[in-house]
Amino acid sequence: MSTAGPFVGQFEDVLAAYTGAKHVIATSSGTAALHICLKIAGVRIGDEVLIPSLSFVATANAVAYCGAIPHFVDIDAATLGMNPTLLADRLKSIVELRDGAAWNRETGRRISALVPMHTFGHPVDTRSLAKLADHYRLCHLSTSDATHQRTREDIGGRR
Numbered sequence: 001m002s003t004a005g006p007f008v009g010q011f012e013d014v015l016a017a018y019t020g021a022k023h024v025i026a027t028s029s030g031t032a033a034l035h036i037c038l039k040i041a042g043v044r045i046g047d048e049v050l051i052p053s054l055s056f057v058a059t060a061n062a063v064a065y066c067g068a069i070p071h072f073v074d075i076d077a078a079t080l081g082m083n084p085t086l087l088a089d090r091l092k093s094i095v096e097l098r099d100g101a102a103w104n105r106e107t108g109r110r111i112s113a114l115v116p117m118h119t120f121g122h123p124v125d126t127r128s129l130a131k132l133a134d135h136y137r138l139c140h141l142s143t144s145d146a147t148h149q150r151t152r153e154d155i156g157g158r159r
Contacts, residue, residue, distance in 0.1 A: 008026050011026060012024040012025065012026055029058070030058060031058040031061055031062050031065075034058070034059065034062035034115070034141070035062040035065045035066065037141050038062055038063065038065075038066050038068070038113060038115075038141065039066060041112070041113055041139035041141060042112060042139065043063070043066045043068050043112050043113055043139075044066070044067070044068070044110070044112065045066070045067030045068065046067065046068065046069070046109055046110075047066075047068040047069070047109060047110050047111070047112040047113075048068065048069050048070075048071040048104055048107065048109045048110070048111045048112070049063040049066075049068050049069070049070060049071060049111075049112060049113045049114075049115055050071050050073050050082075050087070050111065050113065050114045050115065050138070051063060051070050051071070051072060051073065051115045051117070052072070052073055052075055052081055052082050052116060052117050052119070053072040053073060053074060053075055054075045054080055054081075054119060055117045055119070056117075059115060059117055063115070068112070069109065071104075071111065073086075073087050073090070074086040074087070074090075076124070076125075078122075079119075079122045079123065079124050079125065080119040080120060080122050081116055081117060081118060081119055081122060081123070081124030081125075082114075082116045082117075082124055082129060084124075084125050084128035084129050084132060087129070087132060088128075088132055091132065091136055094106050095111065095136055097136065097137065100137060101137055102136040102137055102138060111136070111138060112138065112139060113138055113139040113140070113141060114129060114132065114133045114138045114139070114140050114141070115141045115142070116129050116140075116142055117142075118142070126142065
């Protein structure tokens with residue numbers, strides 16, 4: 001998709017109207033879109049961003065484009081996405097909350113965002129991950145690969 005030309009603005013306007021979004025920005029790739037989202041979310045040089053260990057390289061690339069460090073998270077065998085239970089245990093052992101942010105005691109870096117990915121149409125446990133993000137004051141950005149933002153409840157899955 002081109003991000004320039006007479007139809008891009010029309011596409012953005014139609015998509016905004018259809019979704020009810022205040023703003024829509026067309027990008028040339030999912031990587032570019034995620035990079036923009038991370039920047040808007042306040043990810044800074046030297047921050048850590050939590051991403052799944054099973055993901056397309058674009059997820060880590062978008063983090064690296066911000067000058068941040070990908071912090072890989074264990075996955076759940078059933079969903080192929082982030083395992084909320086293992087992540088909760090890990091964050092409990094390494095995070096210190098101070099100055100309104102999560103800090104990794106092992107590296108001294110701020111952990112600024114959580115970016116789960118819904119892999120191959122298998123939705124992750126978004127609710128549990130959102131609760132973790134709220135508790136640890138992390139920006140929660142969600143990416144997908146062929147799920148179109150479905151939830152487990154949409155496909156009759158377990159919690």
